[in-house]
Amino acid sequence: MLEGVALLLLALSALLFQRSATAPWVEARGADSRRIQVSPIGLIDFGLGTSGTAPTQCRWWPKLGSEELCAQAPGGARAMTSLRRVYPLVVIALWTAVLAIFLTALRIPHVPRAAGVAVAATLPILAMFAMRGVWVSSSEALAVLAGLPLHPLAAGFGSVVAAAVCSAAATVLLILSGRLRRV
Numbered sequence: 115m116l117e118g119v120a121l122l123l124l125a126l127s128a129l130l131f132q133r134s135a136t137a138p139w140v141e142a143r144g145a146d147s148r149r150i151q152v153s154p155i156g157l158i159d160f161g162l163g164t165s166g167t168a169p170t171q172c173r174w175w176p177k178l179g180s181e182e183l184c185a186q187a188p189g190g191a192r193a194m195t196s197l198r199r200v201y202p203l204v205v206i207a208l209w210t211a212v213l214a215i216f217l218t219a220l221r222i223p224h225v226p227r228a229a230g231v232a233v234a235a236t237l238p239i240l241a242m243f244a245m246r247g248v249w250v251s252s253s254e255a256l257a258v259l260a261g262l263p264l265h266p267l268a269a270g271f272g273s274v275v276a277a278a279v280c281s282a283a284a285t286v287l288l289i290l291s292g293r294l295r296r297v
Contacts, residue, residue, distance in 0.1 A: 116291035120234075121219055123284035127237055128211035130277035135204045139248045139270035142262035150259065152252045153270055154201035154244070157183050159258070175201045185257045193254035200247040204274070207240040211281065218288060231288045237281030241274050 138151035138158065149160040156173030159180075172179035175198075186194050210233060217230035248271070253259045266272065 116287045117218065120284040120287035120291065121215060123280040123287070124211050124215045124218065124234060124237075127277040127281040127284065128208055128215070130273045130280065131204055131208040131211060131241075134270045134273035134277070135201060135208070137270035137273065138267050139274070140252060140264040141267055142253075142259050142264050144262055150262070151267065152248060152256075152259070152264075154204055154248065157256065157258070159183055174198055183258055187255060187257040187260055190255040190257075193251040194256075196247045196251040197255045200244045203240055203244040203247065207237055207244065207277070210240065211237055211277075214281075214284075227292060231285060231292065234281055234285045234288060238278040238285075241278035241281070245271065245274055245278075 134154070136153055136155050138153045140152045142150045142152075144150075151158045151160070155175040156171060156179065159170040161169065170180050170183055172181065172184035174184060214230055214234040214237070217225060217233055249264065249266075252264060253262065
């Protein structure tokens with residue numbers, strides 16, 4: 115029973131990681147009502163919102179769009195590297211969740227049961243690195259966000275938080291199910 119619930123939580127984690135890979139994670143609003151959203155793949159500038167102009171975007175995964183919008187802040191090279199690592203971290207977390215599902219669900223004789231638990235336990239860690247990458251590095255890395263407060267968005271940041279919680283709960287359930295089997 116516990117293992118089944120853990121598998122469902124791991125599957126939910128995989129879906130949440132997949133959803134968050136391209137969704138906006140944080141939003142900044144300027145004093146002039148300018149709205150900018152940051153995702154693991156780039157930025158979208160919605161402008162003033164009332165002018166009727168189309169949103170401007172830039173991406174670093176793949177690289178395209180407005181280079182001015184993606185301009186690196188002075189001294190922001192290290193933060194930009196951290197920000198660019200978020201997308202690969204989320205994709206790695208997605209496939210790690212899938213691997214944890216297979217290691218837990220399949221009864222492969224030569225693979226220790228603890229392997230599935232260990233793989234599942236890495237998911238919250240990957241999520242934390244990804245969240246830190248966007249939350250801390252965005253304003254340091256991008257000139258357009260300098261001095262603007264960031265606000266988390268449910269579509270991306272909330273999905274990763276939920277994936278981290280689900281995968282942590284799945285890990286605990288897998289540990290408990292292993293202990294109950296031994297008793």
